[in-house]
Every structure is written in structure tokens, then in C-alpha cells.
Amino acid sequence: MLTKRIIACLDVRDGRVVKGVQFEDIIDAGDPAALAARHAAAGADEIVLLDITATHEGRGTLLDTVRRTAAKLFVPFAVGGGIRSSDDATAVFDAGADKVSINSAALSDPMLIDQIGRRFGAQAVVVAIDARRAGNAADAAEVFVSGGRKATGRKAVEWAREAEQRGAGEILLTSMDSDGMRTGFDCELTAAISQAVQIPVIASGGAGTAQHFVDVFAQGRADAALAASIFHFGVADARALKQELARAGVPVRLPC
């Protein structure tokens, strides 16, 4: 049976992890390569590195970070943040990423999805959607860009469909209403997107407990879920999370 994926997310600024899990035996807890390896060893099914570097100078550092992180990683590795062109994507793939996650750039130039998909295959293109409902129905959720600062006037469900048609391989959906709240994923929104497209949907935003993951896989129909700050609060690592999910009947890959 296809298992539900738990994806560990590393937010990186200027080559350093700004929030992540501080594994006991890691001396440098800010090193993305060391943290990615530990997440993989603990059973994370995939690693996402999100570059939140604001400056252009930081971009060169990013490629070096991707290279070092990819060097000893043998699970899927996605990189997002600041990828604005096919050339940006190519550089990230050459450095060892398996997938790129594109967000604002895809909205301003949707052909970017087609271009990267044609060159590297649909499996290599994740379209990240930041959506806000603000109390409205899930179908009415609006897409935001530029780190959630700018409204686009586009409905998340429609944008997800267009991304799929253009050749995206997966959707990474972040609920801006839930993000950082630790009160659970937005299952309604996730289900609305998941039912609108045939490609897998990764849920993000709001995880606080293992039960939240159980809910987003069941009610939210998510194929995968992003785990970031949950590892700070209550749940130790991917292994502990997956053991709880397995007990709740969720199909997961348990690490040896």
C-alpha cells in the first residue's frame, strides 16, 4: 500500500537553518546538511529545504547548501524559495535537488511550470500554494504570494487545477489561516484541493499534534504532510510521529 509521506522541512537563511529540530547529538544544529541527514535517519520520507534568504548574495550560498545537503541524502530532496526562472531551477537540480518548489514566480509566469516540467519531468515540479480563507468556504480560498503579503485575486482551487494542467507533479498547499497556530491543518481546504486535482497534495500549516496528521490524511485527503515546528513541541522526531500514526491506522513507512 502506498504510504502517507511525512516531509521534514528546513527553513534556511544564508545557509543556516533558522528553525529546525535540535537533535541531541548534532553539534552544529544550524547546519542544513547535518539536520537533513538526521531527519532522514529518523524516518522522514522526504526533505524540503526552503530558502528564505532575502538577498541576492545569499543565492550562491544556497547552491552550496543544496550541494552539501544532497551529498549524503538518499531520500527525495526538494528545494524552494527564490526560484524565478528555468535557469534557477537548473542550477538547483545540478546541485543535487530532485524537485523544485515554485510559488510566486509560477503565478507571475505560469509558463515556468511547463518549462521546468518539460525539461526535468513533472515529478520534479512542485507548485507551492499559500492560501487564505479568512472564514470563507474552502472553495473560495484565495492565493497569496510574496510570503503571504500580496493577494492575487485567484482562487486556490482554480490555480491548483491550472498548475496540474501545466505539468506540475505535486501541490504543496499551505493554509495561511492555520500556519503557526498549532491547532491542526485546514482539512476542509486540503480536501477541496485534493479532490480538485489528480496529482498528490502535500498539506502544510497548523500541525501541533500527531492527531492533526491523522486528521489531514483522513478528512483532508492529503497524500503527504509537512512537519516543521511539530518537532519543537511534543513530538520528538519523524520516528515518534510515525509510530503514533501507525497506531492510529495510518499507513506509514516505519524506519528500521
Added chain:
Amino acid sequence: MIAVIDYKAGNLTSVLKSLDATGALDEPGGRIVTEDPDVVRRADKIVLPGVGHFKATQHLRERGLEESVRERTAAGVPFLGICVGLQWLFAGSTEAPDVAGLGAFEGECSRFDAPDLKCPHVGWNALAIARPSLLTAGMRDGEHVYFTHSFRAPVVGHTTAICNYGGGFSAIVERDNIMGAQFHPEKSGAAGLLLLRNFLRL
């Protein structure tokens, strides 16, 4: 020398990195990325990675690579196709009906089409070992490996591991020295590296 065939379908970084990580190469860097049929003719082992569209495999014929693969595999050289590289070993695929595969295995690859089934099939799924084999030596039944694909090959007599997603399909095929894996051993953690090591040690 191990020839990793480059037919301009996706990037090869992960495959090369994982071959290096097996520790089973005769010498460090004992693998060459090539699109030259003459280099393939000198290879002791051949790896055909692949992501993307079946149509891309037409380059193999156009560049004379298919012919060199036929010659070397007939001479007993071990061959491993990964993902679309496995699919190419079959007669063809409905993804590109005008492009013929190598035809080492019978049957045609086709798209996942069960209702309510997400496509592509992305993620970690279990292997059911169909019979003991060279590639699966040391691998436990039910081991999870990483897949990402929209088309799949049928289960045939030479299928050594089956995966189930809306029905069974070939996860690993082995016919003497001609082998293929539908999943990505380079992305499947320890289980994937084990398969690559088994191949390199042949």
C-alpha cells in the same frame, strides 16, 4: 567501467551520487556518463536512468545506443534500467505508441487508470518479493521504496518484485543479465543502495 547512459531525460546527479555511495565501484569515479555507443560497447555494466516521458527513449535508437545495448547485453553484460529505463525494456508504452521499446520483456506499459487513484503514483510503497533474485538479495519482503511515475509495466514471468497501486505492476524485472527497477533506488534509502550494490557486484 560502468556506463551511465545520458539521453537528456532529467538529471543524473542523484544516480551518480548513489552509485558512488554503494562503495562497490571498482575505483572511485569508476562510472562514466555517456551518450556515445562506443563507450557503451566498452562498459562492464550499463545503467539506464530515466525520468520523464517514454518518448525520450527514441534518442536511444537515433543515437545508436540501442544497438550498443543489444550487443553488450547479448554478450552477458549486466544492464539496469531505472524508472522509464525499466519501461523501455518492455515492448512499448501507451505514453508514446510510435516509439518501440527494447522488447526484452513482453507487454506494454500503460497509465494508472483506476478511478479515485491519484496519478502520478508518488511516494514510498511496499515491494512484494515474487521470487529470490540477484537484485533483491538481502532485501526483506514488504520493504518500502520510493516511486514517482504515471505509467507502469505489467507483471510478467520475469517480474521478481511486485508493487500494488490500483493493481499489481512490475517493480523489479530480471531476465538473466537484463534488469530493471520501476522505483528510484537512488532515492530509496538503505534498501535502494542495497539493490545498487547487488547490481554492481554482479
